[in-house]
Amino acid sequence: MPNAILDPTGRAGAPRARSAGLTLAARRPDLSGQRVGLMDNTKHNAALLLAEIGGLLAAEHGVTVTLEATKADFAAPAPADLVVRYREACDVVITGVGDCGSCSASAVADGIGFEQAGVPAAVICSDAFVVTADAMAELRGAPGYHYIRTAHPVAVLTTEQVRQRAKQLLPEVVAALTETLPQ
């Protein structure tokens, strides 16, 4: 009887990630009067893009931006205490921009984490990182998790181009935060 070939992954026999899907946080029909949190991941133009979207939501949808914070380590999902800060200060959160190998994946992990904490979230990712973002969603037991894809690259856009991009993304952000999209 020959020796068995050993598995080098440490996952032999491990159950696949739960694919029951994610139960999204409950959404209200519209954003009027809601408190919005913006979580910037330090990637270039992320803070500006989020601030522009926050400004448009305030002007056109009657929201108040109540928390603008930075996730210091873009590569890792937001620490638990930061999630708690958003949960306490906000009704919904917008985060991004997933614009690199690790930060796109962790932006999706953040979105899933906010939903699990009961806070509806809109995650913005560059469309160059769809594969790694989807891989993270699967790892977190939320295959098919919906996030907002924006054309790559974001980092080289001028201030005016970022404003335009914010306008383009606004309907998708509103939809993500108000409609429970199929997972």
Next chain:
Amino acid sequence: MPGQAVIAEQTETELDPDAAHAAIEYCYTQGWSDGLPLVPATRPLVEKFLAATARNPAEVIGRLPQLDRSVTVELAAINAVMAGCLPEYFPVVLAAWDALMRERATTGGGWQSTSGPAPLMVINGPVRADLGINATGGVFGPGFRPNATIPRAIGLMVRNAYGIHPHELEQATQGLPGRWSICLAENEEDSPWPALATEAGLPPGTSAVSATLLRTCEFVDNRHTSSAEHLLADFADTIGRSGAWIFRHASAGIVFCPEHAQLLAGAGFDRAGVRAFLADRSGRSTAGLAAVGKDACDDNGVRGPGDGGDGFQRMLAGSESQHLLIAVAGARNAGISMVVRLFGGWSGTSVPVPRPGREESYD
């Protein structure tokens, strides 16, 4: 010769290349390979690797919380077998892994990065000769089993134990030549300076691994000057090039060939002297950086276009070894050295390699 015992053992058994081929193909179908054939890992073989270390097979030696994956000593052994290591290499693989874990990027997003960084491992001490690790000619190139398989083991640990595969969780834009294959022994015999591990604080003669992550390697060929200042100015120019410069400062390293190291030592330069010279002179004028849109830093310290101006900007953050790793390796046959570009900084430390199966340091 290292490895001879294993070969002698094998000639006494009947070899079955068809079975070997089938086992190799099985490993490919499982998605475990980095593209090259793997040595299928069996329990008896893995036990030989585990016998080479005193560490508990269940010890967790690395963890990536964002992926919920971890590496144990046993998984390291399985991947080291698959990489083609011999059992006696295993303590070096573990020390190399531990040395890499001291880098911020390896416990964060470094393995997933668009830059696709490559580990650099520098080995010091008697383990070099005991395992036949190349320190001289072609030290960055192929042809030597430990130099090729020890870093490959690290790559397979990242791929298999962490589950970071190219085009999926690994997002390297282009990657770089030599990823998972840059492992060299320091040429202590032809070096005029103390061993790198000694500079990093370990007792002289200690077998040890120093490691960091690289963005690339680029040669400096200068064999027609006897001036240490000419030579160092040539290195300063290469180190200070703008393409490698993305944040306020950048770190680098130099793997000096013996000829260059000896010329510098002859002119009175030790490692600290070389670093002080290069920390001062490696960089670009603000105007030169403005010409490539990198003269200013934003709030996050990322370089971009600014208003130009006068002055000279230094690339290295200081003259400490963390900002400029210096090792000596290669043949003593020409003035050709390698500048290496660090992904972040170097920890400035080295990890001792215990003797096979023992806990204490190699010497």
